[in-house]
Amino acid sequence: MTDLARLSAILDGLGVAWEPGAREGETVVTLPGEHKLRTVVSLHVGARALELRAFVIRNPDERHEDFYRFLLRRALRLPGLGYAVDAAGDVYVTARVPLGGLDEQTVDELLGGVLAACDEPFDDLLRIGFWTSIRREWAWRVSRGEPTTNLEAFRSELEAEDGAG
Structure with a gap:
């Protein structure tokens, strides 16, 4: 079984809807939220690792220092995940997991962490930025x-x- 097929089987076992992504080795999951309508998660199976990326929020209009300080403080509570900013200042959650550690519990914890990182702080991020x-x-x-x-x-x-x- 390929690593991509293993990921698909894990997502099916978790009852998570997914679809193939645009890139080879990519799977896309859409997670429903309470504060943010939905979070789209890209899971990319590479040669050695599963790479995860999910859009959190666009570059804030104001109070940049407070905005990024808030995110950095939250990052302390995100096991295996981190916040990242692209060239436009948009915020993402990212993770990288060795393929040898790819199992149902790991994927479940990663997706739960993504919701904690994207959905839970969404209203606060809007208030700040x-x-x-x-x-x-x-x-x-x-x-x-x-x-x-x-x-x-x-x-x-x-x-x-x-x-x-």
């Missing part, structure tokens, strides 16, 4: 009677600001 945009979007939607469903996580803070202003 995108608050001005969120306030503008809220004001625009409220002024036009548009739905504010996508801003529900921030409703109490935004309404408090509205009341204070």
Whole structure:
């Protein structure tokens, strides 16, 4: 059995939906979230290791130092995973696991870690790095009677600001 076939069997055993990726050796998994709608995870089987990459959030608009400090502090609690930033400043979670250690428990822990790294801090990352945009979007939607469903996580803070202003 090839390492790619072993990964597919592991994902099937975990009940995780997957599909072949665009690159040779790549498998793509989409994980549902509570704060972030979904997290797309690329699992690439290389010659010696499984490489994982998942997009977390785009480059923040503001408070860069606070934003990246928050991520670095969270990174201390991410076993086997790390945050990375690409040339555009977009944030990813990455991991590398030797193929010899590729088993159901490892993959399950990796995918659980990805959710912890991408989904759990998502609202906090938006507050830190995108608050001005969120306030503008809220004001625009409220002024036009548009739905504010996508801003529900921030409703109490935004309404408090509205009341204070």
